[in-house]
Amino acid sequence: MYLGKGKFPPVKFFVSVIYHSREDLETAAAAVRESVGEIDLQSEAFPFDFTDYYETEMGSPLFRVFLSVSKTGQADGILSIKKACLALENRFSEENRRKVNLDPGYIDLYKLVLVSEKYLGHKIYLGEGICADLVLLLGKKQVTPFRWTFPDFKSGRYDEFILTLRRNYLRQLKNEGVLPGPKA
Secondary structure (H helix, E strand, C coil): CCCCCCCCCCEEEEEEEEECCHHHHHHHHHHHHHHCCCEEEECCCEECCCCCCCHHHHCCCCEEEEEEEEEEECHHHHHHHHHHHHHHHHHHCECCECCEEEEEEEECCCEEEEEECCCCCCCEEEECCEEEEEEEEECCCCEEECCCCCHHHHCCCCHHHHHHHHHHHHHHHHHCCCCCCCCC
């Protein structure tokens, strides 16, 4: 949907939480509410088992939960959210080992983007040490990965939640008068 030159719809922010213990998830979710904003949707706990990258630091088994932030905002707001998440990771670390990994991102009308401090060839530098990673294209009933998409996102295990998040986001944009259509 083209909104006009220089006009961009607000995005829907979320935070992905990778964790080992339920207690750590609950502590992180409360801190996300306090630092980033109210949570309007939380996913089920998905096994985080496509890689063992975090196991030495955080333990095993690991899980991933998505926390959808209720407010929308402009995409560049992701920089302050990433910085808040980095501060929370440090706050909950013990002996330089994270208990949670907080990866913020957003969806817009067409895509899912994660942000990271790790630069790779396909990532776009946003400033302040943060890169954007285009992870998925989003359609009405379809989630499409890229060649570089993380294996767990590529697997389809999160697709149902992501499509629900997108439907909620579109309903929110209609209610805010950004998109045409009946308000819910």
